[in-house]
Amino acid sequence: MNAETASAVTIPRATFASIVTERLRASIVNGSLKPGSQLSEVELATSFGVSRGPVREALQRLVQEGLLHSEPHRGVFVPVLTDEDVLDVYVAREALESAAIRSIISSGTTAVASESLDRLVTLMEKAESAGDWETVGNVDLEFHVALVDASGSPRLKRMFGTVISETRLCLGVLTADDARDDLVEEHRLISDAMKAGETEQALAVLKKHFDDAVVTLMRRQASVDAAPGKGVEELS
């Protein structure tokens, strides 16, 4: 990460706009930028050491990705995800990933897909037995990205990129609390079902996988809401 940043500063073969976009996206999904907080163009511009132009471009991109919310003449804000949003993210994921599974199996490229998928599941299992839940969470997402990648559809992949970012947004970091017993196993089941050409079986496991994730997130969100949260603008 350091090397990338350093080379970016010295030799911006990538544009400032794309750099700012990446940095902002990372800050949003890893939680550095708290949901609900406002992002000022001038503030970001000075903090990044660039002009408003690239910042403006980056903000616009992220708004269209759904990672930021823009209120005209008010400002852009980090979105606060409601229960409906969480549900909706998983509706979108199911749509995309189901299509990917169908596409992979029907096109007969299951073998190459399973190879990378299995590798990731093995990684997950290792991280799980090591109790490294953060890695489990990251590899989890990698698995699903690899799944959609394997479909070979640029558009599925493109759309999934934004949705997976939103997933990260509402996921934060995975902790031991969120880990279900069958979280890792479900990935193995999906990969195996695909390998066996059992389309319906794979889709069923995927759906269960998402349903479980949603209830876990809902429950966590409920506990956060119940807690005397750090209201940003309540008692100012």
Place this chain on the structure above:
Amino acid sequence: MNAETASAVTIPRATFASIVTERLRASIVNGSLKPGSQLSEVELATSFGVSRGPVREALQRLVQEGLLHSEPHRGVFVPVLTDEDVLDVYVAREALESAAIRSIISSGTTAVASESLDRLVTLMEKAESAGDWETVGNVDLEFHVALVDASGSPRLKRMFGTVISETRLCLGVLTADDARDDLVEEHRLISDAMKAGETEQALAVLKKHFDDAVVTLMRRQASVDAAPGKGVEELS
């Protein structure tokens, strides 16, 4: 069009960027801007009578919609859709619209969905009997947009917006040549199947609908390729 321009000059209630975006989008989907051609920022700016800022913003929006292709430090181009692209667009559409159908039926909001869907099908049938193929094509797309809208999923809707734009891009204007006998009827079948709660039936018709569209587009593309086309850069 004149009125819009005039009001825009005097009272820009909409921003220049959004105006340029609309105009460009229209030019792209209706074919005024030939695929493969480069769009110069300064050229567009002068032709629209605005600065490069708004033009740049408009171009960026369209790039993210998939209606334009950007090569860093090179410029933005109107994409040339290959057969794989056409296929991929319909893979993406099937993913999204299938999910929409499932979501609508399972959430029991089929009644309200069918109402607007039926209305559009009726419009299509009228246009068809009038031989107005352009209207048939437009209402066709409206039908599918309404279908995804009815799912009530903001993310499905957002993703579909870009894909439907790409569909327009590879569709151009519908002519009598492209019109299949069962084109309009299939929409009625989808709506009816949904109304009856026949999920699998609706999905099957949708798939056939897309498969037919793809072969039609492929055939047309093949004929275009075969024709001694106006190669833009071949014989310079």
Place this chain on the structure above:
DNA sequence: CAACTGCAATCTGTTGACAATAGTCACCGG
């Protein structure tokens, strides 16, 4: 005659400043 190197033109990327709109807040009057 072909290939390589250097230059120039043209485009994008970026900047800083200006202008206008909308939201906010304080003040005044009823």
Place this chain on the structure above:
DNA sequence: CCGGTGACTATTGTCAACAGATTGCAGTTG
């Protein structure tokens, strides 16, 4: 005490100019 009106401020929309990069051409050299 409450409502309206005014100015103020923050943010966005827009512009013209500058800088960096890429492409194509021309001149030169093997």
